[in-house]
Amino acid sequence: MCLGVPGQVVRVETNDLGMTMGVVKFGGISKEVCLMYTPDAGVGDWVLVHVGFAISKLDEESAKEVFATLEAMGDLADLSEPPDAKG
Amino acid sequence: MSDERFDLSCPVPLSNYPHVLLAHGGGGRLTQRLIDQLFVPAFDNALLSELHDGAVLNVGGKRLAFSTDSFVVKPLFFPGGDIGSLAVHGTVNDLAMCGARPLALSAGLILEEGLPMEDLRRIVGSMRDAASKVGVPIVTGDTKVVDRGKGDGVFVNVTGVGLVRDGIEIAPRRARPGDAVLVSGEIAVHGIAIMSVREGLRFDTELVSDSAPLDGLVDGLLAVAGENVHVLRDPTRGGVASTLNEIAGQANVGIRLEESRIPVSEAVRGACEILGLDPLYVANEGKCLVIVAPEAADAALAALRSHPLGASAARIGEVVPDHPGKVVMKSRIGGLRVVDLLTGEQLPRIC
Amino acid sequence: MRFVDEYRSEESVRKFARAIRGLVTRPWTLMEICGGQTHTLIRFGIDEMLPPSVTMVHGPGCPVCVTPLEMLDRALAIAARPGVIFTSFGDMLRVPGSKTDLLSLKASGADVRMVYSPLDAVEIAKRNAGKEVVFFAVGFETTAPANATAVWQAKKLGIRNFSLLVSHVLVPPAMEVILGSPTNRVQGFLAAGHVCTVMGYREYEPIAAKYRIPVVVTGFEPLDLMQGIQMTLKALEEGRFGVENQYARSVTRDGNVKARAILREVFEVCDRPWRGIGVIPQSGWRLRDEYAGHDAVLKFDVGTITTEEPSVCIAGQVLQGLKKPGDCAAFGKECTPERPLGAPMVSSEGACAAYYNYGRGI
Numbered sequence: 002m003c004l005g006v007p008g009q010v011v012r013v014e015t016n017d018l019g020m021t022m023g024v025v026k027f028g029g030i031s032k033e034v035c036l037m038y039t040p041d042a043g044v045g046d047w048v049l050v051h052v053g054f055a056i057s058k059l060d061e062e063s064a065k066e067v068f069a070t071l072e073a074m075g076d077l078a079d080l081s082e083p084p085d086a087k088g
Numbered sequence: 089m090s091d092e093r094f095d096l097s098c099p100v101p102l103s104n105y106p107h108v109l110l111a112h113g114g115g116g117r118l119t120q121r122l123i124d125q126l127f128v129p130a131f132d133n134a135l136l137s138e139l140h141d142g143a144v145l146n147v148g149g150k151r152l153a154f155s156t157d158s159f160v161v162k163p164l165f166f167p168g169g170d171i172g173s174l175a176v177h178g179t180v181n182d183l184a185m186c187g188a189r190p191l192a193l194s195a196g197l198i199l200e201e202g203l204p205m206e207d208l209r210r211i212v213g214s215m216r217d218a219a220s221k222v223g224v225p226i227v228t229g230d231t232k233v234v235d236r237g238k239g240d241g242v243f244v245n246v247t248g249v250g251l252v253r254d255g256i257e258i259a260p261r262r263a264r265p266g267d268a269v270l271v272s273g274e275i276a277v278h279g280i281a282i283m284s285v286r287e288g289l290r291f292d293t294e295l296v297s298d299s300a301p302l303d304g305l306v307d308g309l310l311a312v313a314g315e316n317v318h319v320l321r322d323p324t325r326g327g328v329a330s331t332l333n334e335i336a337g338q339a340n341v342g343i344r345l346e347e348s349r350i351p352v353s354e355a356v357r358g359a360c361e362i363l364g365l366d367p368l369y370v371a372n373e374g375k376c377l378v379i380v381a382p383e384a385a386d387a388a389l390a391a392l393r394s395h396p397l398g399a400s401a402a403r404i405g406e407v408v409p410d411h412p413g414k415v416v417m418k419s420r421i422g423g424l425r426v427v428d429l430l431t432g433e434q435l436p437r438i439c
Numbered sequence: 440m441r442f443v444d445e446y447r448s449e450e451s452v453r454k455f456a457r458a459i460r461g462l463v464t465r466p467w468t469l470m471e472i473c474g475g476q477t478h479t480l481i482r483f484g485i486d487e488m489l490p491p492s493v494t495m496v497h498g499p500g501c502p503v504c505v506t507p508l509e510m511l512d513r514a515l516a517i518a519a520r521p522g523v524i525f526t527s528f529g530d531m532l533r534v535p536g537s538k539t540d541l542l543s544l545k546a547s548g549a550d551v552r553m554v555y556s557p558l559d560a561v562e563i564a565k566r567n568a569g570k571e572v573v574f575f576a577v578g579f580e581t582t583a584p585a586n587a588t589a590v591w592q593a594k595k596l597g598i599r600n601f602s603l604l605v606s607h608v609l610v611p612p613a614m615e616v617i618l619g620s621p622t623n624r625v626q627g628f629l630a631a632g633h634v635c636t637v638m639g640y641r642e643y644e645p646i647a648a649k650y651r652i653p654v655v656v657t658g659f660e661p662l663d664l665m666q667g668i669q670m671t672l673k674a675l676e677e678g679r680f681g682v683e684n685q686y687a688r689s690v691t692r693d694g695n696v697k698a699r700a701i702l703r704e705v706f707e708v709c710d711r712p713w714r715g716i717g718v719i720p721q722s723g724w725r726l727r728d729e730y731a732g733h734d735a736v737l738k739f740d741v742g743t744i745t746t747e748e749p750s751v752c753i754a755g756q757v758l759q760g761l762k763k764p765g766d767c768a769a770f771g772k773e774c775t776p777e778r779p780l781g782a783p784m785v786s787s788e789g790a791c792a793a794y795y796n797y798g799r800g801i
Binding site: 107108109110111118354357361363414416419420421422426428430 | 555
Binding site for chain 1: 441451458557581582584595632636637663685687695
C-alpha cells in the first residue's frame with residue numbers, strides 16, 4: 002500500500018482526542034489529513050500523505066539532490082537517441 | 089508493437105453473471121457486453137447496430153435523430169447543477185453528437201416516496217431553465233412514484249428528437265487513419281465535482297460540474313468543418329478512455345494519444361492523484377470528442393476554441409492503422425502504453 | 440504539481456537511461472518489492488528503457504495479492520452477515536475468494552462500502568451504533584500506522600461496534616525468503632520508499648550484509664525509479680553491497696519514530712501465510728490482546744474455512760519473481776481483469792494486471 006501524494010500544509014489544529022489534524026493542499030484542492038505522525042510539520046511545509054495520514058515531512062534539500070546529479074551528468078549529447086534500447 | 093500482442097480478449101457469456109452488478113453500468117467492458125450480448129440481439133435491427141449516441145431515421149427525405157438517456161446521479165444536487173439540468177443537457181448533447189438540432193424532449197420521472205416537494209420543484213425548475221436556454225420544449229412526459237427505499241430520490245429519463253443538419257455524415261465507422269482526435273476542453277471535471285461532494289474534498293476555486301448543452305458548440309464546428317467531421321461523441325460514463333475504445337472498436341481503427349496534450353486542470357489532477365484515479369476514465373459532461381479529417385483539423389480546433397465552452401479545446405491524438413480496436417498512449421516520459429477498457433467502475437488505487 | 444511533475448520529466452528520465460546504458464557491462468537481475476513501483480515501471484514503460492541485459496523482476500509487493508485466501512474467505516463470511524457494514528479500500532473489492540468476491544456480495548445485498556481512509560470507517564461506526572462495522576486492514580507497513588490509529592481511536596472513544604480484520608504483512612521477511620531460495624536470481628533490491636518512510640531502513644542492513652547484495656531505498660516517480668535502478672547497478676558493477684537511500688526527501692534511517700510507536704502499541708509480530716507463497720514466519724502483524732475487543736477475527740465466529748485456489752494460477756511464482764505474467768498459460772485467456780483467477784490480476788498494482796492493462800504481450 003504505497004500511494005503517497007505530496008501536499009502542502011495550510012492549516013494545523015488539535016481535535017478533542019488530542020490528535021493533530023490539518024488541511025493539506027494538493028495542486029488546487031485541499032483535504033483534511035491527520036498530522037499526528039508529522040508533529041514538526043507546520044503551515045507551509047510539504048508532507049507525504051497516504052490514506053489520509055501524513056507519514057513524512059518532505060525534505061526540500063534532499064529533494065534537490067537528484068537534480069544536482071542530473072546536472073552533473075551534463076547535457077544530453079544526443080536527444081534523438083531512442084529511449085527503448087531493447088530489441 | 090506487433091498485432092498478436094493485442095489479441096487478449098476472452099468472450100465470457102453473460103450467463104456467468106447471475107446478478108446485475110454496478111459494473112454493468114460503468115461504461116466499460118461489462119456495459120459493452122450487456123449491450124452486445126443482450127440488448128442488440130434481442131432488439132435486432134440495423135439502426136440499433138450502429139450503436140452511436142442516437143439513432144438516425146430517414147423520414148420523408150429528412151433525417152431525424154432520436155436519442156434517450158437516463159440519469160441516476162447521486163447526490164441530486166451538486167456544484168454546477170442537479171439531476172434535472174444534467175438530464176436535459178445530456179439528451180441535447182446526444183442529439184448534437186448525431187449532428188442534430190434538438191426539436192423536442194420528453195421527461196419521464198420516477199420519484200421516491202418521501203422526496204421533499206421543494207427538491208422536486210428545484211429539479212423541475214432546473215429542467216425548465218436548461219431547456220429554455222437551448223430553445224427546446226419539453227413536450228410530453230410521465231411520472232411514477234415508488235415506495236420509500238426503492239429509488240434514490242429521483243430517476244430521470246429524457247428522450248429527444250432532432251433534425252440532422254444537411255451536408256454532414258457522422259458515424260463511428262467514418263473514423264479513418266490520419267484523422268485528428270480533438271477534445272473540446274479539460275477532462276474529468278464532472279466526475280471529480282461529484283466525488284468532491286461525496287469525499288469532502290475542498291477546492292480553492294470550487295470545482296463545478298461542466299454539464300452544459302453542446303448544441304451551440306457543435307453548430308459552430310459543423311459550420312466550419314461540415315462533412316470533414318467524421319465522429320462526434322461525448323465521453324460520459326467511463327471517461328475519454330472508454331469512449332475512444334468504443335469508437336476504435338466500432339470503426340476497427342487504432343487510436344494514438346499523447347498524454348502531455350490532454351488538457352487536465354490542476355485541481356482535477358490533484359484530486360485524481362489523492363483519490364488514486366486515472367482522469368482518462370473519469371466521467372465528463374459538457375465535453376465532446378471530435379474525430380475530423382486531417383485537412384480540416386486546424387479549422388475545427390479554431391472553431392471549438394472560439395466558443396466559450398471550447399476555450400481549452402486541444403488536439404490530443406490521431407487515428408492510426410495500427411493495432412485496430414485499441415487505444416495507445418505516448419506517456420509524459422516517452423514510453424508507450426495501452427489504454428484499455430476497464431471491466432467496470434474504476435476503483436481508486438491505494439498503492 | 441510540485442514534488443511530482445519534476446520527477447516525471449522525459450528529459451531527466453532519458454538522461455538516467457543513458458547513464459545506465461553506459462554503466463552496465465554484464466547482465467543483472469533486480470527486484471522491486473512494491474506494487475506502486477511495479478505500477479510506475481509498467482505504466483511509464485521504464486523497464487523497456489533499460490538495456491536488455493538488465494532484468495527487472497517484480498516481487499510480492501502487492502498486499503492485496505498476498506492476502507491469504509483464508510483471510511479473504513473470512514472477510515467474505517463476515518461481510519455476508521446481516522447487521523455488518525464491511526468497509527475496505529477499493530482494491531480488495533474485486534479480489535476473488537474461493538467462491539465469490541466483495542463486489543459480487545454487495546450486488547446480492549451485503550453492505551460493503553469502500554473508504555479512502557480507515558478513519559472514515561470509524562466515522563461510519565459512530566453513525567451506525569446498531570451495526571457492526573468491520574474494516575479490512577490489509578497492507579504493508581506503510582498503511583499500518585493509519586490502521587493502528589483507527590483502532591486506537593475507536594478504543595479511546597469507546598466505539599465498541601468497530602473492529603479491524605487485520606492481515607498486515609512485512610517486507611524484510613519476504614526478502615529473506617526470496618534471497619534464501621535455492622532458485623533465487625535476484626542480485627539487487629529496490630526497497631519500497633513508503634514502507635521505509637515509516638519503518639526506516641535499519642532492518643535491511645543485516646539482510647544486505649548476510650546476502651552481500653545492494654539494497655536501494657527508492658521512491659515512486661519515474662525519476663526515482665531510474666535513479667534507484669542506476670544506484671543499484673552501480674553498486675553491482677563496483678562489487679559493493681549494503682543499503683543506500685535514493686528517497687532521502689522522505690526516508691531517514693530511523694523512519695517515522697512516532698508512527699512506529701503506535702505500531703508497537705497496537706500490533707505484535709506473528710507468522711503469516713502469503714497467498715501463493717506459503718507461511719513466512721514472523722512476517723505479519725496482528726492486534727495485541729489489549730485490542731481483543733476490536734479484533735474481527737475474535738469477534739466473528741465464521742466456523743471452519745476451506746479454501747480452494749484455481750490450479751492453473753501461478754500467482755505464487757509470479758509474486759516471487761520466478762515467472763513473468765506472460766509465462767502463465769491462463770494469462771489473457773481464462774484469466775483477465777474481468778475474470779481473474781488470482782489476485783495479481785485484480786489489483787491494479789499486481790504484476791499480471793499491470794502487464795495486461797498496459798498491453799504487455801505474451
